[in-house]
Amino acid sequence: xxxSPVHIAQLxxxxxxxxxxxxxxxxxxxxxxxxxxxGFKFFLEKLGHEVSFISPNAFTANLKWMKGTDxxxxxxxxxxxKICEAKIKSANLIFCLDFNALTRLENLGEVIKEATAYxxxxxxxxxxESFADIAFSDTGYCATAEMVYDIIADLxxxxxxxxxxxxxxxxxxxxxxxxxxxxxxTPNAHMVAAGxxxxxxxxxxxxxxxNNVFRESRLRxxxxxxxxxxxxxxxxQVAYMLITQAEIKKFNLQGGDSEGLVNYPFKIEGVKMCAYxxxxxxxxxxxxxxxxxxxxxxxxxxxxxGGGHRNAAGGMSKASLDNxxxxxxxxxxxxxLTK
Ligand SMILES: [Mn+2]
Numbered sequence: 001x002x003x004s005p006v007h008i009a010q011l012x013x014x015x016x017x018x019x020x021x022x023x024x025x026x027x028x029x030x031x032x033x034x035x036x037x038x039g040f041k042f043f044l045e046k047l048g049h050e051v052s053f054i055s056p057n058a059f060t061a062n063l064k065w066m067k068g069t070d071x072x073x074x075x076x077x078x079x080x081x082k083i084c085e086a087k088i089k090s091a092n093l094i095f096c097l098d099f100n101a102l103t104r105l106e107n108l109g110e111v112i113k114e115a116t117a118y119x120x121x122x123x124x125x126x127x128x129e130s131f132a133d134i135a136f137s138d139t140g141y142c143a144t145a146e147m148v149y150d151i152i153a154d155l156x157x158x159x160x161x162x163x164x165x166x167x168x169x170x171x172x173x174x175x176x177x178x179x180x181x182x183x184x185x186t187p188n189a190h191m192v193a194a195g196x197x198x199x200x201x202x203x204x205x206x207x208x209x210x211n212n213v214f215r216e217s218r219l220r221x222x223x224x225x226x227x228x229x230x231x232x233x234x235x236x237q238v239a240y241m242l243i244t245q246a247e248i249k250k251f252n253l254q255g256g257d258s259e260g261l262v263n264y265p266f267k268i269e270g271v272k273m274c275a276y277x278x279x280x281x282x283x284x285x286x287x288x289x290x291x292x293x294x295x296x297x298x299x300x301x302x303x304x305x306g307g308g309h310r311n312a313a314g315g316m317s318k319a320s321l322d323n324x325x326x327x328x329x330x331x332x333x334x335x336x337l338t339k
Contacts, residue, residue: 002150002188007134012155014093014118021049022091022117026099027056027106031210033098034059035172036122036144038068040097042165043152052091054084056108060256065209066171067164075108084108088115096121098144098172100128100137122147125309126297139309142184145172149192163200170201175210178263183292183311221251222261230265233329237337239265240275240328242321248278262287272337277317277324284324286315293339303331 001008023041025033033055041051053068057076063069075084088094088111100123102109112119113131121132124141141147149169152158161169173193177185180193197203214222229241243258251257262276272294276287286304288296289312296313300306304315317324 001154003136003138003154007136008151008154010134011120011151014120015044015047015049015155018048018050019093020091021051021093021095022088023051023053023095023097024105024108024112025053025055025097026104029055029059029063029098031063031175032143032145032172034063034066034069034072035168035170035175036148037097038066038072039145039165039168039172040095040122040148042068042162042168043148043157043160046160046162047157049093052087054087054108056105058255060259061254062210062213062256062259065213066168068168085111088112088117091115091117093117094119096123096132097148098123098125100125100135102129102131122151126307140186140188142182142186142189143173143176145169145176146189146192148172149195150188153195158195158199161196161199166196166199166201167206170196170203170206171210174203174206179207179211184309215257217251218253218257221247221253221257222264224251225261226264232265232268232271234332234337236268236270238273238275238332239268239271240277241265242277242325243279244321245279245281262289266291273335275328277321277328279321282318284317284319284321286317286324288313288315294335294337295339299331299335302334303327 021044023037025037037053041053044051052073054073054075058074073084074080094115094117102113119132121135122144123137124139124144126139128135128137177189225241232239258278262274265271265274273290278285288300290296295310297307297310300313300315304317306313306315308314
């Protein structure tokens with residue numbers, strides 16, 4: 001068993017009778033949010049539960065190819081609030097996947113907080129809040145999808161994992177560890193991958209669908225940023241790019257189009273930390289990435305109202321792009337790049 005036998009027994013008990021289930025995941029859902037949620041949804045449906053997956057906002061077009069995305073209920077849609085709130089009210093079981101703080105749901109967080117349903121959290125981020133009745137929380141996992149697989153295994157029900165479930169969970173697993181390249185790639189991640197591939201997940205297909213689906217303008221935007229916008233500081237150990245609204249408009253960027261760009265400067269030998277600043281109408285959205293012991297989670301929490309993992313975190317700034325850059329450069333003095 002990978003998880004607490006008490007928790008698994010509780011979960012088994014809860015799932016022993018048909019339930020009205022709601023699964024929620026974090027805002028701006030990524031591959032793991034969607035993959036773990038959809039995979040778990042299909043699994044719960046096989047057990048005979050009625051399951052709705054609610055996303056706080058729309059998911060990006062690059063994940064539309066995943067089976068089951070057409071059934072996702074979006075809270076921020078025109079009719080979404082009413083329908084989703086009714087679903088949450090009538091649910092007797094809510095699963096919170098791939099987040100551990102209700103603020104990650106924005107407005108939907110209050111609704112989940114007020115809901116009387118039994119709540120189960122499955123998540124691998126640091127510093128979980130205690131809003132759930134059962135919390136499967138383990139930072140040793142590289143993905144929530146990996147946890148979902150192990151929970152299904154602990155429940156003794158891997159025989160229910162079909163090709164569709166396997167593909168969803170594989171997407172979550174592979175996207176959260178950079179297709180087995182990041183330092184969160186553990187023996188268990190590979191064991192779970194092996195289990196999923198044995199159940200029909202196709203690594204080449206998933207990789208093509210996730211990695212090689214750029215529109216021409218998107219690749220040209222990457223080229224432009226790397227050529228014109230990339231700055232290196234701190235003895236070339238820190239790389240960053242600041243992108244303006246005008247540039248985003250010029251390249252006709254769509255949601256999710258800048259995804260992955262933040263990692264490109266790691267191709268330069270010796271780069272230990274990367275940051276990507278994107279100017280939005282009301283704020284500047286920031287992505288931080290790092291290697292090894294360089295802790296961008298603490299950095300994002302301390303200076304940019306964000307957080308995440310040690311090697312991958314987000315943040316934001318309400319200041320101008322210039323002032324945000326200034327603050328970033330000043331804040332860098334506090335980060336230990338020798339780790
Ligand atoms: Mn995740």
